[in-house]
Amino acid sequence: MTPRHVATIAVLTVHEVARRRVLWVLAGLAVVSVALVGFGVERLVSLAREDGVSEVQLQIGVSQVLILIAFMFSFVLAMSAAFLAAPAIAGDVESGVALALLARPISRTDLLLGRWLGLTAVVTSYTVGSGLLAIGVVRLVSGYGPPLPFVAVSFLAFEATVVMTLALALGTRLPGMAAGAVSVVAFGLAWFGGVLGGIAAVFEATALVRATELLRVLMPTDALWRGVVYGLEPPLAVLLARGMGSGEARQANPFFADAPPSIAVTAWAVAWLVLVLAAGASAFRRRQL
């Protein structure tokens, strides 16, 4: 690995996203979305207060709205990350740009790592920026601020990075469209697997539980999503939920988490990124251009 080459490609990638106006379009959409969210939450809170809803109920309500918004945002992010990353290598190979680049003394691993680093910078800064903006606006109009906003947006960025990494790695062998589509489907399946696993646990369907556990290992986005939810919930809601019903039933609810992802799960997600990148680099090295 040559760090100078990795840095050159990372800067080129950020430059590309900015120059092709992708970043500005996403930023514009984020501002419009946050404005709509702010308007909607303000109206809801005002109407609820006029109806005499208690502040505790309001906090829980607003936190649920915020989690729902984060949920939609996570889907948009996953799709944006997948379709941004999938053609990063695949498109260069298909168009022929990669031929001139890889005839230079740069290794394919350096090209892949540079692309990954640049895209991670874009995805992370976009997620953190727009996520914190949304949380700030909701706090401004409702008076409710989630307890761990940085934890929530960090897990959200991590989740998007996982999808982006998968799309980038798949794009070393598959056409861009296929790599993007597979990554988005994998993200959706992982989320569905999380819900299904919780339901299976309630009904003690052991085989199904194991299948969904395997799915969560193969695609760790659902575990990371639980970290987003945990960061957005008021502690009171966690306490109340812990006092009611079984733990399995709570796990089946994708909009509730009574604990952040464990260190082991988070460490696995980091290891997963490294493994997927390594597999992508290996596949790319063997590709005949």
Next chain:
Amino acid sequence: MTTTTIRTTALRKVYARTVALDGLDLEVAAGEILGFLGPNGAGKTTAVKLLLGLVTPTSGGGEVLGRPLGDRAARRAIGYLPELFRYQQWLTAREVLGLHARLIGLPSARRPGEIDRVLALVGLADRGRDRVGGFSKGMQQRLGIAVALLGDPRLVILDEPTSALDPVGRDDVRSIIREARDRGSAVLLNSHLLGEVERLCDRVAIVHRGRVVASGRLGDLLGESAVRLRITDLATPPGTLLAGFGRVATDGPWTVVQPLDPDRVPDVVAAVVAAGGRVHAVDPARRSLEDLFLELVREPVEPVP
């Protein structure tokens, strides 16, 4: 320092069931222009990609600039224009060249001057700050040649460098290639334009069905030059009159003198006229590269049953 820039031995590449290259033996010396010719699908582009490490050989091997095929250190001193030339459309021409300058490790202090030099060389000096996306195909090919010549590489590989250029552009590129050779670069020129190769190359290698079927200096390959004349009213037999120029033979109405330096054709005509003969036609007879190429690669036509 090695004097052989490229040497391959029995280089073979098979894709699934297709044999793209079948035992290529190739040698390019430092400071020479080698024309690498062949019909479509002969394996020329595959050979170039093998030299650069863009694909790996099924068997056989070779060296480029004294290093194994695809070696990263060797690639620092290789300039390459792909047949499918395409550069980042959202960058300016200067930015594309800046990117390649960084990748080959050109010192930052030298970069602006070197970028100016190659842009001027390919006639894009005033378009350096324009985005590549707005360039015509010909301009993009010129930019590709500038990228290939950046940093004075020891080996320049040009895959169909004039495919998108008009006649003026082609002439410019010929001068550029000669200049690169004069600066000490070896040039591997992969082209379909036989006239261009004939005018430019020191040596040629003709590849057909993945194998080199002919290679050598153009003069050696095309044979000795001659002149064919249609003469009447000559009192002295042509064999006696023209014996001092070379061997004289008769081919129907034609008198053939060979070997004969093309510069001496007017002297032959003058000798015939001085002896009272009338010259009706003069044909400087030498096989063209196209004749040789067609002879080597044309498939035999199956007789109609």
